[in-house]
Structure formats: C-alpha cells, structure tokens
C-alpha cells in the first residue's frame with residue numbers, strides 16, 4: 001500500500017499515471033484481467049464519474065462503462081444534456097475482478113491511491129460516485145446508497161475541495177428500473193451544480 005501511494009504520487013500527468021499503473025504489480029487482479037481499464041473521456045472535464053470495477057465488456061474494450069451499465073449511463077448523461085466525451089469516467093479498481101465478483105477490501109485499498117491521484121490530476125468541479133462501494137471507497141462514508149444518494153458532500157483532495165455526490169449505480173437501475181426516478185433527481189441536481197459559475 002505504501003508502494004502504491006508513493007508510485008501514484010510520483011505521477012505528474014494522467015499519461016504517467018496510466019503507465020505507472022500498467023507496470024504496477026501490487027494488485028493480484030492484474031493477473032486475471034485482460035487489460036488495464038484506466039479511464040474514458042476528457043481529461044479537462046468539469047465532472048468525473050467513478051464506478052466500482054470493470055466488467056466483461058470493459059475488460060475486452062479497455063474502457064470503463066461500455067457494457068449495458070455504460071449504455072444506461074450514456075442515456076442518463078444525455079438526459080441532462082451531457083455527452084460522455086465531455087465527462088471523465090473511471091473506476092476505483094482498474095482491473096476486472098474474475099467473474100465480476102466484488103473487489104475485496106484489500107484490492108480496493110491497494111488501488112485507492114491511484115484513483116485518488118487520478119481525481120487530483122483531472123481536478124473536476126464535481127465528482128459523482130456510482131454506487132455505494134465507490135462512495136465508501138472514496139468519500140469515507142459507510143451508509144447504504146439509498147441513504148447516501150443525492151446529498152452533496154465535500155471531498156478534500158490534494159488540498160482542494162470538490163463537490164461530491166453518490167448516486168445509484170446503473171447496474172442497480174437495470175435491475176430495479178423503478179428506482180430510476182431517484183437517479184433522475186440526482187442527475188438534475190448535478191446538472192444544476194454544473195451550471196453554477
């Protein structure tokens with residue numbers, strides 16, 4: 001974990017961070033994944049979305065949120081007038097866990113310094129955690145997602161404050177479409193915050 005923190009901190013750009021992560025041997029998930037799934041979108045985006053870990057489609061394509069969850073995310077973004085190419089999208093864990101199991105707490109802990117550095121380097125105005133595990137890993141919260149969602153939290157990173165919100169994970173919305181009305185509320189609040197100077 002110390003090695004991960006030192007290596008993550010040494011990256012001065014997103015490209016460097018990607019290279020360091022690609023060479024990093026401290027996470028066992030790397031051995032079973034096909035490739036690193038680093039990020040997608042615009043490095044200068046005002047808004048950054050962070051999921052949990054890549055699934056099968058992401059592992060094949062090397063990009064986050066390109067499978068069914070990603071297609072729903074794209075539609076949710078479109079609903080608030082955002083194209084995903086104007087956002088920045090990543091995951092807490094950048095390698096697919098075998099069989100799409102949840103990452104273990106140890107795997108999440110090992111990977112956290114890298115996603116934290118990624119947030120610092122993108123320096124978005126707004127951070128959106130998709131699902132409870134992303135929010136718990138990054139925002140130091142422990143509540144379940146139905147309690148956490150829709151609330152603004154201040155996230156301090158690299159001496160700067162970022163407005164952060166957790167919302168429902170698109171995979172959850174695919175299983176529980178009735179909950180989309182809650183996500184819709186969150187996305188409208190996100191849109192309004194983005195429009196503020």
Ligand code: URA
Nearest residue numbers: 051052053054064065
């Ligand atoms: N679910 C996630 O959390 N991340 C992805 O990239 C895809 C599905």
